[in-house]
Amino acid sequence: MNFSLAQRLQQIAPFHVMEVIKRAGEMEQAGRSVIYMCIGEPDFPPAQPVLDAAQRALADGAAMRYTAALGLQPLRDAISAHYRDAFGVDVPAARIVITAGASGALLLACAALVERDAEVLMPDPSYPCNRHFITAFNGRPVLIPSGPADRFQLSAAMVAANWREQTRGVLLASPSNPTGTSMTRDQLAQTISAVRERGGFSVVDEIYQGLTYDHQPFTALALGEDVIVINSFSKYFNMTGWRLGWLVIPPALLPAIEKLAQNFYICPSSMAQHAALGCFTPQALEIAEQRRQEMRRRRDYLVPALQGLGFDIPVPPDGAFYVYADCSRWTDDAAGFCRDVLEHSGVALTPGVDFGEVGAHRFIRVSYATSMAKLEEAISRLAAYLARGA
Numbered sequence: 001m002n003f004s005l006a007q008r009l010q011q012i013a014p015f016h017v018m019e020v021i022k023r024a025g026e027m028e029q030a031g032r033s034v035i036y037m038c039i040g041e042p043d044f045p046p047a048q049p050v051l052d053a054a055q056r057a058l059a060d061g062a063a064m065r066y067t068a069a070l071g072l073q074p075l076r077d078a079i080s081a082h083y084r085d086a087f088g089v090d091v092p093a094a095r096i097v098i099t100a101g102a103s104g105a106l107l108l109a110c111a112a113l114v115e116r117d118a119e120v121l122m123p124d125p126s127y128p129c130n131r132h133f134i135t136a137f138n139g140r141p142v143l144i145p146s147g148p149a150d151r152f153q154l155s156a157a158m159v160a161a162n163w164r165e166q167t168r169g170v171l172l173a174s175p176s177n178p179t180g181t182s183m184t185r186d187q188l189a190q191t192i193s194a195v196r197e198r199g200g201f202s203v204v205d206e207i208y209q210g211l212t213y214d215h216q217p218f219t220a221l222a223l224g225e226d227v228i229v230i231n232s233f234s235k236y237f238n239m240t241g242w243r244l245g246w247l248v249i250p251p252a253l254l255p256a257i258e259k260l261a262q263n264f265y266i267c268p269s270s271m272a273q274h275a276a277l278g279c280f281t282p283q284a285l286e287i288a289e290q291r292r293q294e295m296r297r298r299r300d301y302l303v304p305a306l307q308g309l310g311f312d313i314p315v316p317p318d319g320a321f322y323v324y325a326d327c328s329r330w331t332d333d334a335a336g337f338c339r340d341v342l343e344h345s346g347v348a349l350t351p352g353v354d355f356g357e358v359g360a361h362r363f364i365r366v367s368y369a370t371s372m373a374k375l376e377e378a379i380s381r382l383a384a385y386l387a388r389g390a
């Protein structure tokens with residue numbers, strides 16, 4: 001082609017895990033058995049009330065047309081009621097915008113908040129796609145190395161030490177992908193206060209909200225009307241392919257976000273919105289709770305099993321469905337380790353390099369979004385692999 005690509009593409013890294021998945025697919029084609037522990041997607045289907053709501057919307061034609069850009073009013077109302085019932089927080093529906101996944105929510109937030117050369121602080125390690133949205137709007141993601149002492153999260157002290165004239169805000173995620181660690185309530189409050197004092201914005205990605213195992217759930221929305229929250233139907237409600245999420249914004253941001261949504265994609269998928277109304281029925285919430293307990297059971301099996309094999313897990317995960325495990329006992333090249341484990345044992349893992357620059361080469365991300373039987377089989381294959389090299 002005789003035209004060139006936008007410069008910003010040079011800042012957007014490929015996702016290494018896709019290479020793992022590609023190779024795993026080839027191995028399966030060749031008749032090998034592969035256990036996928038590299039996937040960031042729950043292995044459960046949507047709850048039956050969600051599928052029923054989708055069928056009804058199809059049958060009566062309700063899902064055939066555009067909706068309002070901000071989303072269906074009953075869905076915004078249902079999310080508002082959920083914040084009240086599950087978290088005791090009053091979030092008016094007027095502040096809730098339905099989006100195309102958490103990804104769509106972040107797209108809107110970045111378009112509204114990130115100017116050329118604006119710096120946005122976030123922890124290293126963190127979910128890579130989020131930082132690429134900042135780059136896509138010509139801003140600069142600034143990765144702040146964070147370790148076990150701060151639960152791999154951003155602290156108020158890090159905000160103070162790294163805030164510069166061109167810094168505009170922070171992007172947090174709790175629980176985190178890849179570490180499965182949440183910010184404590186105090187850490188979150190202190191970090192947001194430090195940002196607020198400096199006149200910055202706090203965007204908190206709560207996509208794994210609901211998938212927490214050790215503490216009473218809380219939301220950053222309890223910490224002030226200026227906090228911007230991203231959430232999704234993908235994980236807790238098992239609707240990854242439906243592409244639906246939401247954004248909670250301060251009231252003053254609403255006109256900006258509404259016109260961006262109108263222009264970017266007119267409205268989120270109407271079909272998905274009608275289906276998602278089924279998420280807030282008592283039956284669907286009960287199913288979500290049972291699945292949360294199943295995830296906890298898997299975590300409680302997997303963490304000690306990995307430690308037993310010799311992996312160091314500096315902060316036990318309290319949420320999401322990931323374990324961030326240090327494999328430096330065997331290698332300082334986690335990506336090579338993942339390739340080798342896949343070839344020899346058919347267990348697909350995600351290398352840390354996808355998530356950060358400092359220290360990430362020593363880590364792997366292990367997902368437990370797969371059945372208990374497969375987790376047990378994976379542990380015995382890993383044991384055999386490690387014994388072979390010993």
Ligand SMILES: Cc1ncc(COP(=O)(O)O)c(C=O)c1O
Pocket residue numbers: 040100101102103104127130173176177205207231232233234240244245
């Ligand atoms: C931390 C985090 N944020 C956002 C997303 C995007 O999710 P979705 O667009 O499916 O809602 C993911 C997906 O894995 C994630 O892990």
